[in-house]
Amino acid sequence: MNRISDRILVGLTWLSGIGMCMVVTGLLLFLIFHGIRQITPALFFGDTPWLKAITGQSPVFDGIWPAVTGTVLLVFLSSAIAVPVGVASGIYLAAYASSRQRAFWGSMVDLLSGTPSIVMGLFGFTMILFLRKTVNPTAQTGLFLAAVCIALLILPYLIRTSQAAIAGISTHLRLIGPAAGFSKWQNIRHVLLPLASRGILSGIILAVGRASEDTAVILLTGVVAQTGIPRNIWDKFEALPFRIYYLAAEHRNATELEQGFAVALVLLFLTGFLFAIAFLLNRYAENRWRIRRYQ
Amino acid sequence: MEPAVVISNLEVLFFGKAVLKDIHLSLWPGRITVLVGPSGSGKSTLLRAINRLNEFFPDCQTRGSVSLHLQNQYHGDIYQNTIPLSDLRRRVGMVFQTPAVLPFSIEKNITMPLQVTVGLTGSALTERMTRALQEVALWDEVKDRLKSSANTLSGGQQQRLCLARVLALEPQILLLDEPTASLDYKSAARIESLLLNLKERYTILAISHSLSQTRRIADRVCVLRQGQLIQEMDRNDMADIRTFQGLMEAAF
């Protein structure tokens, strides 16, 4: 009886493992099959010569260049806000906070990371409403607001990875600095941070990946389907994931649909690439300081 | 008398590197054989070769043969699958250095393995559990709180519970990997006296780091160094503490 149910269970586990592999490869093959032929300069720049498009001399109408720029700007801005705060916060939690403080501030980080991205977007949107009511009646959603909200979204990743990278350093490495007469900050700055750098970096890259794929936040904070490259950081913008979302629902013809597949593939390449770097860095970081213990 | 375990020409490799080589060893019922040797000499690996637990580690290869003779039945080389893995491990009980209690109640620690591997139920199950707990002299201490978590027991009690769990499966061979290493003096003494009581009915192979303990319990001592058995001693060699210490020092 038990033997039979055990056999069935073993069969089911293999089925779920193989099934998952098939889903992922199926998804990749499907996208590649439909999208790979569309990945051409025309996809990015439409009819505009690429040099003029990149230098901003002439606007791009048919291509996804504005969406690429929008996503890059968004990622850059939000990382510029979130990375210093996140890493500093991680250092504080790992090296300064008492265990009670760590539990308290840590639970705030967990709450933040559990907050749905649409609520983060709604937060941005309500801030604009609030500003309109109080100091600035003409406040508008735009790139900067989206970047702030995305920064809040990726902040927990940054905090937790930096915290884990520092807390994971073994005790005897931690004691080297103080034993040599380093102050607390000197020890962090010259021993702990260099040791934890790869772990922190992999966290930053994962956060960048998260920032570049999120759609729900920007949906409420200023992304639009067609606007060109934003003129300043208060302007509306385009973004790759929004482009995919938009094309899935609103494609007018087969060409636009194929463009949708191609854009999805481009975004997947981008996030897949970031993911691979983070993966390798993280693995390298773990192996580098692992002390093998044999008895 | 027939030996219960015959190891011949055993070689064990981890990551392609030999941890044990050229091991020949026979174990007889009713006797305690103690393995001694410096750290990393392959003592645990030799123990695990007898219940094929080395296969738990993916990068391990075993060559040579380990034959078992259980209950007047000759099983031949266990590495030729002459006995199902699950049966083998039930017949060859193992106790670990740190008490490996399962995170369940005291009762379930003993009954669950019996239910799963032997399929025992009902009164037979209760009876077997009671007997096992009595055998390790734990019954009186825990009979009123069988349902409470095994983690509430002291270290010594936990180790005795582990021994009871192994005995309940009715093994013929016991492998003890430094069973008293994590215990205080008193608990260790209890385990030692238990082992001396049990040895009549089992074939016991133990690892010990304590020379005085080895002298107290061993009928035979095997010294392992760099993966090879370099010396054997019997009771006569241990009778005089001076000669024993001299022999051990030469061996290490």
Next chain:
Amino acid sequence: MLKINPPEKWIETGLFMAAVVSAVAIVSILLLLIYFCLPLFSGNGLSRVFSWRWQPIDGQFGILPMCAGSLALSILALGIAFPPAIGICTLVHVLSRGVFARIVLILTHFMTGIPTVIYGFVSVFVLVPRIRSLSEAGTGFSLLTAAITLAILILPTIVLVCYTRLEQLDPVLRLASAAMGFTPIQQMRHVLMPAATKGVAAAAILGLGRAMGDTLISLMLAGNAAQFPGSLFTSFRSLTAHIGLVVATDSQSLAYQSVFAAGLVLFLLVAALNLIIRKTDNRITANAFLRVQETRHEQNF
């Protein structure tokens, strides 16, 4: 005499300020949502928003269908994702330790990196037509479509949290159960899973929270009709999608307020799940950032 160096103190203060940012953010999100929900508490706003009818033209702004939609969707998605997730954990933890397990683990990690919008996009063209032909009536944009896709989205999270938790168990536990003659699947069923129950439960709740908080999948695949999700093949709308839809299309003020109410409900639901996770298993952070755990053992020879 030890003199405290001022810069050291300033650095600590600076780092502390950074750590406070998350708390400030959380509190301001909550306060702003409450502030914009306040008008609801006057008059009969509250009863109009917490009702079952959403017909803005008739002045009906009930969000209860969306609450039901969110609950149905996330529970269904968890129900679909959980069994295979446990299966995959078992596979990579005890049954297959070789190349296949590594491939499965790497793919699982890779899945967490695939943008949500891509799952939605592919599903629109792969799953929707199949569900449509399955149900005969309806558009294929339905509860089942969204739940299956969402299940694929949350699957890797559940797998990785469970897997990490299993790897954290004392390795002696597995060794001991193997030494008693347990087959790998028996070790998993009778020792490892029971020992990791709390972690597994926490992983499931984490998956539920993920599913509840997701916007894109339901926005793209659920059809977005503001009605009670009566069957697997009906179109429905989740709270998250509701927020996105109403904010995107400018409408009257009470419609807006229903959005803030939806946001607040969502926030509180997810916060409650977060609290449950903490109570269940404090070793898991809801962050679910997972490091690559290698299938390696400490060995002693």
